[in-house]
Amino acid sequence: DIQMTQSPSSLSASVGDRVTITCRASQSIDIYLNWYQQKPGKAPKLLISAASTLQSGVPSRFSGSGSGPDFTLTISSLQPEDFATYFCQQSYTSPPTFGQGTKVEIK
């Protein structure tokens, strides 16, 4: 199975900060990388698919980049509603696998 490693596992940031989360796959996964946001007690929400394609309705402050094994999720100006846990997930091959998550907390 492909291992997905996210960093950091948690971070503290202030409203308005630029936040970057990285995700590394244990092998090349082309651009088959998705990002999800999960708030407490809620299901994950798909933010970005295919490494950089923003889903409909997702604010443009979210962006994704990368290919091969290394990817990033960037929030250009953190808003109060962005405090959540973010997961990366590879859809290159079965079984799909997830990173362990990055919890974004209020500083």
Add this chain to the structure above:
Amino acid sequence: QVQLVQSGAEVKKPGASVKVSCKASGYTFMGHYIHWVRQAPGQGLEWMGWINPNSGGTNFAQKFQGRVTMTKDASINTAYMELSSLRSDDTAVYYCAKTYYYASGRFEADYWGQGTLVTVSS
């Protein structure tokens, strides 16, 4: 609008089975695979498998082979996941999710159910 509505919370004893339902609406049920993902308390996301609502074909994570069954009833746009021989470490929230792309098993899940908490305890 697209909705996936799951059945309610369950409490089961070790060794028992649980069956969770996922009722879909707002899109072509037969056209999008349904995946099941679980999340143990305070933990990450673990993929369990998928069902193709058109053919009934399934694919499971090796970890759950022999213990999980996924079925569908297309007449009521509902998918089911049954997990048997429950253990305490099966305590988790179980989610169903539909794939973004039509007729693809690739896991890019644009809509999720609200989750079903399954608690396994003696």
